[in-house]
Amino acid sequence: MTNRSTLDYSVSSVEGAITVAQARCIRCGTVFHVNYHHRSFNASQLKKLFAPEFKLVEIKLTGGERRYYMPLLLWIKKYVGGIWTRTPTTVCPICNTHLYPGDFPERNAVSAFCNKWNEKIKHHKMLEKSHVIALYQRQGGDDHESLYVYIQQL
DSSP: OOOOOEEEEEEOEETTGGGTTEEEOTTTOOEEETTOOOOEEOHHHHHHTTTTTEEEEEEEEEEEEOOOOOHHHHHIIIIITOOOOOOTTOBOTTTOOBOOGGGSOOOOHHHHHHHHHHHHHHTTSOOOEEEEEEEEEESSSOTTOEEEEEEEOO
16 A cells, blocks of 8 residues: 655745735835745746655646736836835735835826836737646655645746
8 A cells, every 4th residue: 555645835936926016115115025925936946946855747837817017117117106016915024014005106107108018018928827736756755755836926
């Protein structure tokens, strides 16, 4: 009889996606992800993520289309326009300031320009799926020991 063990882990995002949902604290200036994610992963990093104990067997893309914002336009929107992501639960991890969406202007001429051009660019780009599921197999152990990783792309 074989012993089968399955472990579930949630890993943050993938390459480049972590910059889309960043906030900037109005009190101390700290830049952070609104869901407090700290790392992004690309395919090469996922391959080595649990090595040497586990070997990547398969990666599947699933879900709807991932949000896309052209990096240059996103930088302009944030640093020139001053428009950062805010949610009802956004709290600065350094000074604990609540960044409520209604307390700040959400749109100005710079952000309107960036949003308009991003929408045009986005329609010509093949958008990635929103989630990744990766299957890892334990090296040198029981062939039936697997590790399933569910990754939400931001």
